[in-house]
Amino acid sequence: MRLLSLRPGRGANLLLPAIPFILLILAYTIGSALRHAGNPDDKLLPGLDALVGAVRRVAFSPDKRTGEYLLWSDTLASLTRLCAGLAIATVTSCVIGLTVGLLPYLRVLLTPFIAVLSMIPPLAILPILFIMFGLGEASKIVLIVIGIAPFMTRDLALRVSELPAEQLIKAQTLGATTWQILARVVAPQMMPRLIDSVRLSLGAAWLYLIAAEAIASESGLGFRIFLMRRYLAMDVILPYVAWITFLAFLFDLILRRLQSGLYPWFAGARAK
Amino acid sequence: MTTISLQNVWKEYEGKVVLEKISLEIAPQSFVALVGPSGCGKTTFLRMLLSEETPTRGRILIDGAPLAPEPTVDRGVVFQRYSVFPHLTVTENVLLGKEFAQSKFLGMLYGKARRKAIEEADALLAEVGLTGAASKYPAQLSGGMQQRLALAQALITRPKILLLDEPFGALDPGIKADIHVLMLRLWKETKMTVVMVTHDLSEAFRLGTRVLVFERKENSALEPDRFGATITRDIDVWPPKHAAWATPAGKKTPAR
Numbered sequence: 001m002r003l004l005s006l007r008p009g010r011g012a013n014l015l016l017p018a019i020p021f022i023l024l025i026l027a028y029t030i031g032s033a034l035r036h037a038g039n040p041d042d043k044l045l046p047g048l049d050a051l052v053g054a055v056r057r058v059a060f061s062p063d064k065r066t067g068e069y070l071l072w073s074d075t076l077a078s079l080t081r082l083c084a085g086l087a088i089a090t091v092t093s094c095v096i097g098l099t100v101g102l103l104p105y106l107r108v109l110l111t112p113f114i115a116v117l118s119m120i121p122p123l124a125i126l127p128i129l130f131i132m133f134g135l136g137e138a139s140k141i142v143l144i145v146i147g148i149a150p151f152m153t154r155d156l157a158l159r160v161s162e163l164p165a166e167q168l169i170k171a172q173t174l175g176a177t178t179w180q181i182l183a184r185v186v187a188p189q190m191m192p193r194l195i196d197s198v199r200l201s202l203g204a205a206w207l208y209l210i211a212a213e214a215i216a217s218e219s220g221l222g223f224r225i226f227l228m229r230r231y232l233a234m235d236v237i238l239p240y241v242a243w244i245t246f247l248a249f250l251f252d253l254i255l256r257r258l259q260s261g262l263y264p265w266f267a268g269a270r271a272k
Numbered sequence: 273m274t275t276i277s278l279q280n281v282w283k284e285y286e287g288k289v290v291l292e293k294i295s296l297e298i299a300p301q302s303f304v305a306l307v308g309p310s311g312c313g314k315t316t317f318l319r320m321l322l323s324e325e326t327p328t329r330g331r332i333l334i335d336g337a338p339l340a341p342e343p344t345v346d347r348g349v350v351f352q353r354y355s356v357f358p359h360l361t362v363t364e365n366v367l368l369g370k371e372f373a374q375s376k377f378l379g380m381l382y383g384k385a386r387r388k389a390i391e392e393a394d395a396l397l398a399e400v401g402l403t404g405a406a407s408k409y410p411a412q413l414s415g416g417m418q419q420r421l422a423l424a425q426a427l428i429t430r431p432k433i434l435l436l437d438e439p440f441g442a443l444d445p446g447i448k449a450d451i452h453v454l455m456l457r458l459w460k461e462t463k464m465t466v467v468m469v470t471h472d473l474s475e476a477f478r479l480g481t482r483v484l485v486f487e488r489k490e491n492s493a494l495e496p497d498r499f500g501a502t503i504t505r506d507i508d509v510w511p512p513k514h515a516a517w518a519t520p521a522g523k524k525t526p527a528r
């Protein structure tokens with residue numbers, strides 16, 4: 001039997017995915033135990049009780065100074081920025097990407113410009129954003145938008161130009177105007193692809209969010225992690241990282257569900 | 273009553289002559305079948321009739337007037353693939369032509385207008401035998417059903433001319449025979465002029481009232497791009513099955 005013909009059964013399908021996670025936790029626990037055997041005050045790999053204690057502190061008891069539940073106020077601050085950035089980037093890239101992909105004049109006018117824009121390393125212009133928009137929310141949101149909107153716009157324009165020419169001709173023979181083609185033929189077919197594009201951009205959006213929060217902020221998940229680094233508080237940093245990972249995973253899951261729920265035709269159309 | 277007239281039409285792409293010296297009068301209500309070797313310019317010919325391409329030389333007239341510069345609602349089309357919209361159900365695909373005509377801004381019909389349009393769409397779907405599939409998406413249909421849908425979709429706007437580019441080329445023989453019967457019936461009922469490209473000679477003679485053969489007359493080994501294809505044969509199919517002579521009672525008579 002060739003290796004590539006061996007397929008896991010039903011039980012294995014459930015069990016196998018858990019193995020890497022279990023191994024990681026096991027390795028951590030062993031490492032933590034070894035370090036604590038050498039030095040009971042070790043901060044690098046806090047044990048389970050220390051992690052639980054830290055989570056209890058940041059998530060379920062009010063902060064002594066501000067009276068806030070840190071994890072939740074940080075999450076709220078970060079998600080507000082992230083969602084604002086994602087929403088603005090999605091709307092702009094949708095409007096520009098659809099029209100650039102469909103209208104030859106706009107395509108010639110804007111394609112090179114957008115290509116150059118998307119080459120600018122967003123973090124390199126973060127200082128400019130701080131100067132222009134101050135250290136408040138605006139600069140962080142703008143960084144996320146600048147970081148992902150050019151990619152999403154290019155991606156969408158490309159997807160529009162990949163629509164079979166037959167479809168656009170067909171729509172015209174059915175009497176459609178440019179606007180009607182945009183509204184009934186192009187935009188509806190691009191919505192599930194836009195969701196794909198958002199999913200691909202999520203990682204980058206988190207990256208820019210955390211970078212901006214790390215550099216200039218008083219709240220947010222990224223701010224907290226970088227603040228805790230000064231105290232070597234791995235017991236707080238690790239749960240925060242796990243929490244961010246979980247949130248990112250959740251976003252992706254929601255978008256995937258949204259795609260298959262709202263656009264049931266898409267899976268069949270994509271398979272071709 | 274629609275006549276199509278081509279006057280010394282040429283098509284070149286960057287110095288490569290694809291079609292040359294095409295002069296042709298197509299009588300109203302004819303069913304013209306176009307055959308020829310692959311790559312000889314049949315699709316190009318059809319694309320010129322659609323206004324997707326413009327002739328390099330010569331003129332194309334419909335009822336004496338020059339062709340509009342873009343595809344218009346008086347010329348319907350069915351391609352071999354991608355003729356229907358994957359994001360719309362069968363009914364919505366057929367409805368689309370109505371919606372474009374009646375709702376200029378949204379391209380969507382609601383309420384009473386929509387119910388009326390759906391009635392019309394359903395009648396057309398029954399005509400092409402797709403009643404049971406009304407709420408399915410194209411990806412859930414077989415190739416033959418997709419082409420039936422494409423026909424219904426094109427016909428709802430009542431085009432004067434229907435252009436078909438190898439519409440049944442990918443279908444199995446049995447399904448093809450059924451759809452041929454349907455095609456002839458639709459053509460007789462709608463009285464439109466049909467121009468169909470096919471690579472299947474028997475299909476051309478079964479459906480067409482007139483068969484045109486496209487071929488390169490001359491070939492130059494030194495200059496392969498110098499000569500294009502033209503009409504080398506123009507055959508009136510016998511016995512005539514012209515729409516005007518079709519008996520109304522013989523609606524369901526298969527023309528096989």
Ligand SMILES: Nc1ncnc2c1ncn2[C@@H]1O[C@H](COP(=O)(O)OP(=O)(O)O)[C@@H](O)[C@H]1O
Nearest residue numbers: 285286290308309310311312313314315316317
């Ligand atoms: N847009 C184009 N640019 C350049 N050459 C083209 C273009 N479209 C078609 N051709 C050429 O014209 C010739 C005829 O193509 P086509 O009309 O598709 O042939 P057929 O449909 O008869 O198989 C081919 O040699 C093809 O390479």
Ligand SMILES: [Mg+2]
Nearest residue numbers: 314315316437
């Ligand atoms: Mg062809």
